Amino acid sequence: MPVLTRLIPSPLVVDIRPGALDDLACVLADERISHSGRLAVAVSGGSGARLRERISPSMPGATWYEVGGGTLDDAVRLAGDIKAGHFDAVVGLGGGKIIDCAKFAAARVGLPLVAVPTNLAHDGLCSPVATLDNDAGRGSYGVPNPIAVVIDLDVIREAPVRFVRAGIGDAISNINAIADWELAGRVKGEKIDGLAAAMARQAGEAVLRHPSGVGDNGFLQVLAEALVLTGVAMSISGDSRPASGSCHEINHAFDLLFPKRAASHGEQCGLGAAFAMWLRGAHEESAYMAEVLRRHGLPVLPDEIGFTTDEFVKAVEFAPETRPGRYTILEHLDLNTEQIKDIYADYVKAIGS
Numbered sequence: 530m531p532v533l534t535r536l537i538p539s540p541l542v543v544d545i546r547p548g549a550l551d552d553l554a555c556v557l558a559d560e561r562i563s564h565s566g567r568l569a570v571a572v573s574g575g576s577g578a579r580l581r582e583r584i585s586p587s588m589p590g591a592t593w594y595e596v597g598g599g600t601l602d603d604a605v606r607l608a609g610d611i612k613a614g615h616f617d618a619v620v621g622l623g624g625g626k627i628i629d630c631a632k633f634a635a636a637r638v639g640l641p642l643v644a645v646p647t648n649l650a651h652d653g654l655c656s657p658v659a660t661l662d663n664d665a666g667r668g669s670y671g672v673p674n675p676i677a678v679v680i681d682l683d684v685i686r687e688a689p690v691r692f693v694r695a696g697i698g699d700a701i702s703n704i705n706a707i708a709d710w711e712l713a714g715r716v717k718g719e720k721i722d723g724l725a726a727a728m729a730r731q732a733g734e735a736v737l738r739h740p741s742g743v744g745d746n747g748f749l750q751v752l753a754e755a756l757v758l759t760g761v762a763m764s765i766s767g768d769s770r771p772a773s774g775s776c777h778e779i780n781h782a783f784d785l786l787f788p789k790r791a792a793s794h795g796e797q798c799g800l801g802a803a804f805a806m807w808l809r810g811a812h813e814e815s816a817y818m819a820e821v822l823r824r825h826g827l828p829v830l831p832d833e834i835g836f837t838t839d840e841f842v843k844a845v846e847f848a849p850e851t852r853p854g855r856y857t858i859l860e861h862l863d864l865n866t867e868q869i870k871d872i873y874a875d876y877v878k879a880i881g882s
């Protein structure tokens with residue numbers, strides 16, 4: 530009998546450990562990603578530039594490009610610069626904005642992308658999406674998965690701890706996103722990719738249930754792996770469904786309604802996930818999620834990131850408009866302002882201050 534299966538878009542190399550950056554050149558050569566050593570390396574003016582001195586001697590054939598920010602114009606400009614050379618691959622070395630610029634540029638010129646993140650702020654480090662600021666605000670652009678992901682836990686530990694906390698919130702929010710996907714399957718008949726859902730859910734659960742914290746290498750390993758697996762899950766499903774539900778709608782609402790006051794993506798998604806779990810009646814799960822988020826120093830109430838109750842209620846009410854066509858607990862309940870206020874009061878009473 531023939532074996533029937535499917536090809537899963539995933540990186541050839543995933544190297545997550547302390548000191549991984551020192552072996553970057555060897556990893557790329559061994560896997561034949563860039564046997565010649567001709568690499569275009571995109572770096573930021575911050576963390577990436579500081580690491581250039583450390584690794585440039587081991588990559589003599591690389592050409593380095595400093596990227597100013599995370600805009601579509603920056604990414605197009607980078608693609609134009611890279612196109613003029615003859616490279617085997619593009620390396621994105623830095624935070625999320627640099628990785629996304631490098632993703633877009635690599636896709637535009639038809640080269641594989643190697644992601645070398647310097648923080649764990651969100652699950653975009655291995656996703657098939659580049660999020661870039663444009664004239665209309667912010668857009669998401671489909672790109673191939675990175676061909677390799679190299680995460681040096683020593684470098685991650687040097688980044689501000691708020692970036693790790695943001696990644697925790699983003700990873701844990703997977704659990705709510707999958708619950709929303711399953712709801713859409715039951716009510717709307719939306720097709721659920723079981724493998725993608727399993728990967729994203731288990732990634733979130735691994736972070737949620739881990740007993741250690743941001744100062745522990747074992748925890749950072751689990752968080753990094755969870756973010757990589759979430760990116761692969763999105764590739765399998767062909768969209769962001771495994772990692773984006775009502776929690777992300779609330780996050781987008783904060784960004785759109787209060788663009789100058791919004792907190793980090795992961796902080797808002799974690800808070801949104803805890804509240805959305807309460808909305809769906811999963812009260813014990815919501816309380817436990819809030820407890821874990823609080824233990825890691827993440828917000829579980831809007832006033833902890835500078836928003837009033839009325840502003841939070843406004844964001845929850847507006848949230849469904851941010852993702853037309855996506856069915857979550859927010860669309861399912863279709864709550865009005867007073868109903869959201871009442872449910873939020875119960876949520877606050879249950880999780881405490």
